[in-house]
Amino acid sequence: MSTHSEQYHRTLAELARRRATDAPTHGGRVLSYVYDSGLAELDDLAGAAAKLVQPVNGLDPTVFGSVATMERDLIAFARTAFHGPDAVGSVTSGGTESCVLAVKAARDHAGPTPGTGSIVLPATAHAAFDKAARLLGVRAVRVPVDPATTRVRPADLAAAIDDDTFLLIASAPNYPTGALDPIAEIADLARARDLPLHVDACLGGFALAWWPEPLPAWDFRVPGVTSISADFHKYGYAPKGASVILHTDRDRHRAGFFATTEWPGYPIVNPTLLGSRSAAGLASAWAITDYLGPDGFAALVAPIARATASLRAAVDAIDGLAVVGAPDGPVFAVVADPTSAAPIDPHRWSAAVADHGFTLQEQPSYTQNDGTVLPASTHLTVTPVTAAVLDDLIAALTDGAAQARGQDRAAAPEALAGLAQAFDAGALTVDDALALDSASTEAALVAAGIDPHTDPAVAGDALDLPAIIAAIELLPRPVTAKMLTEFLASYANP
């Protein structure tokens, strides 16, 4: 007999109704955002773990000792996985927080004078480092990657280093194309210049650690790698809210902290950006690593590797599409094959694949600062559950290609094309656009068919993604950033 009131049940029923309008988080239908182990038991375990720590405040592990012991275990798990027997670190709320802390720790350890200091990173490194640079008041120097391999060339990184540089960054693997940067060569460079090297393994670290095929060295076994970030809420299969940052150097780790007693309240010691913090992410990730152990992780990675190979072979067999470069892990991107007589637009393709029930992630083209272009692509993140739907997915990729073959790039909405012309003709400058207030920006969005007032609870009614991609490709990037800010702010405040 339930002791809960009727309102309790109505409230939960309402949430369930809203959840039913979300993209499917299970079943392998969405190849980004979600990392489904395919094991229902893991979801139950993570949920039960989160519930057990629900009232806990992770702010003070001396009061809530369970937080301290779970953090010790997770750091030890990551230290072993990434072969850094002496590494130390902190559990964070996610990849962005780990990346920001990597930059903060390096900045405060190196101590550049305020307003100076730069990080040097490949163009393909995650945008979280741009966020870190802006928050911390340092410069982010992005170095073009080789468009064929999408790996950064160490000599190009070397050329971007100057007296201000206090940190090098590389990815294992990067998000846009799944390539591993040449970590060993970059680490040699870092050592020669006496700079720390952060390896961002947020995306695939916990998959690469058990990858069944040989990989180029990328973790703490490479001398010169001084920190690694890796997300439990990606290939650690935990619900969102758990990542880790590890350092080889104790002092550099400590430089990431914030501590003060210079206020009248309780003494503050924060290893991460948050103050009061949920222990739910920590407990869920702890429960999953404790339950699976390294062998469980290896068992989940094997089908990912097999499914990735099958999917890449399926794309290779499609005339008109090509996998970008030679990605090593569980993620890859697909572009129009430049060597084909009949290249297929990758976004027409993803739209057609969506008709067959699978959601792939569209990425706009990107002009690097040396003028070379990384073309528009479609991204696939392969997870254990992908193996269970492999035949259907391969059929969707192949049938989608047949459907998209011969279709031109989708035309941009007219209002956007008009806006782009105004920029090209000089009738509108970036400064003009950035000076627009929120109401005018919103009006421009609505005119472009990107209407933030659509009802999120009506499935499929949300947003016109091709229009957003077109806006990103057509308009100056700072303008699209402003428009996207307006979109999301209005979406939450319709």
Ligand SMILES: *Cc1c(COP(=O)(O)O)cnc(C)c1O
């Ligand atoms: C996801 C990701 C991040 C950022 O992580 P969040 O958990 O989304 O904040 C950083 N780097 C890479 C390579 C990623 O894939």
